[in-house]
Amino acid sequence: MAATEASGAAQDEYDVIVLGAGPTGENLADRAHAAGLSTVVVETELVGGECSYWACMPSKALLRPVTSRAEAGRVPGLKDAVAGPLDAPAVLAHRDAVTSYWKDDGQVRWLDSAGIDLVRGHGRLAGPRRVVVDGERVLTARHAVAVCTGSRPVLPPVPGLAEARPWTSREATSAKSVPGRLVVVGGGVVGVEMATAWRALGSSVTLLVRGDGLLPRMEPFAGRLVAEALAEAGAYLRTGVEVREVRREAPGGPVTVVLDSPPGPGGPGGTPRDEIVADELLIATGRAPRTDDIGLETIGLSPGSWLDVDDSCRVTGVTGGWLYGVGDVNHRALLTHQGKYQARIAGAAIGARARGVPILETDPWGAHAATADRRAVPQVVFTDPEVASVGLTAAAAERAGYRTRVVDHDLGAVAGAFLYADGYRGRARMVVDLDREVLLGVTFVGPGVGELLHSASVAVAGEVPLERLWHAVPSYPTISEVWLRLLESYRG
Structure with a gap:
């Protein structure tokens, strides 16, 4: 049939x-x-499903021009050629084509x-x-x-939020025009990716985070590097804040976000700290x-x-x-x-x-x-810089009771990164199980690192001994040479 x-x-x-x-x-x-x-x-x-029409595919269609322009702007001879703003209608039209026009x-x-x-x-x-x-x-x-x-997506129980009809991930990836002012609530993957995309497309973006940093489930340096890049791009990041109330007087009108003070040592806050007015509000706080x-x-x-x-x-x-x-x-x-x-x-x-x-x-x-699902989950965050990780973070490995050693390297110090872009900034980390001398986790942060990740996934899922990885020779001059530098640092 x-x-x-x-x-x-x-x-x-x-x-x-x-x-x-x-x-x-x-x-x-x-x-x-x-x-x-x-x-x-x-x-x-x-x-x-969600991925094809309201998540993976449309979000990456929005982000690809952003990261491409950023990387081209760091290459001698191209910087002036890509100095202008993105063609937002063209980007949105390409996004529509990627989703097959929601058919x-x-x-x-x-x-x-x-x-x-x-x-x-x-x-x-x-x-x-x-x-x-x-x-x-x-x-x-x-x-x-x-x-x-x-x-x-889940909307938190904030007074006035549901009535204000905020964006969720669906509206953020399928919007037909660029909002002048966008408030993003949430510092996870959806929050940072959409803040990156809409800021580059012309929105004035304010990113509100309840905790003290971005990408809390990843290595701390990943969130710090992404936060620095968002600030350099003109986004405004506020940490340690909570949304107390949301108001939108008329459909399609501006939305007012009322913030609480962060909790202090004498007890929780409870009085409004300030208000932010925006054209759209994206809630990216859970599912x-x-x-x-x-x-x-x-x-x-x-x-x-x-x-x-x-x-x-x-x-x-x-x-x-x-x-x-x-x-x-x-x-x-x-x-x-x-x-x-x-x-x-x-x-x-x-x-x-x-x-x-x-x-x-x-x-x-x-x-x-x-x-x-427990030992070798790979994930790429398509911001600028990209974040790519697989397996356990150093903190997660410690909580799980492993005896570990953490090895870090400046990703911008390898020859391939120097050729990839002027002023390349990034970092690499591997978390080693000292008892078995295999990798528990790997994290890369930097332009283009998403394509480095599968090598790390193979090493972690395959539980490849470090002594054998020493014989996996990275091509020169590529960013993958960071593998050699990490292993050299481990061997001392």
């Missing part, structure tokens, strides 16, 4: 039902189908070509192995139902699972909760072991590439169980165990 839309009362049986047609759902469906299982995907919005025809064709059925509508669990779409069409799974519904209206209560689970899973992504506590929670919904690593990784693992596990093949979901690095 080709890609279809729900209509009328119908009942269908498949081996596997997938809720959600984002990258995670698409990949799981593909792996299940490759294992010989009939598979259907249920999607209420666009096939391709999913191409992704639907891919599902059809792969032999995977599509049912459009809102799917809800209705007991074990049953999904009802829009209250009409009943789907039954012989082997598995996989929840791949992702996550959504919640899209599990609040998918029928979890019909199988004894709490609606709106994150799904606890084993390493094969099978939901724990569900009789019969037929339910899987893959991607953001299990809260293991809220990243598109990690969701796709989990989908490959879960799809293989579903296929093996359907064939009656014994699997070892607790076997680290095995075909049916998502292990990288």
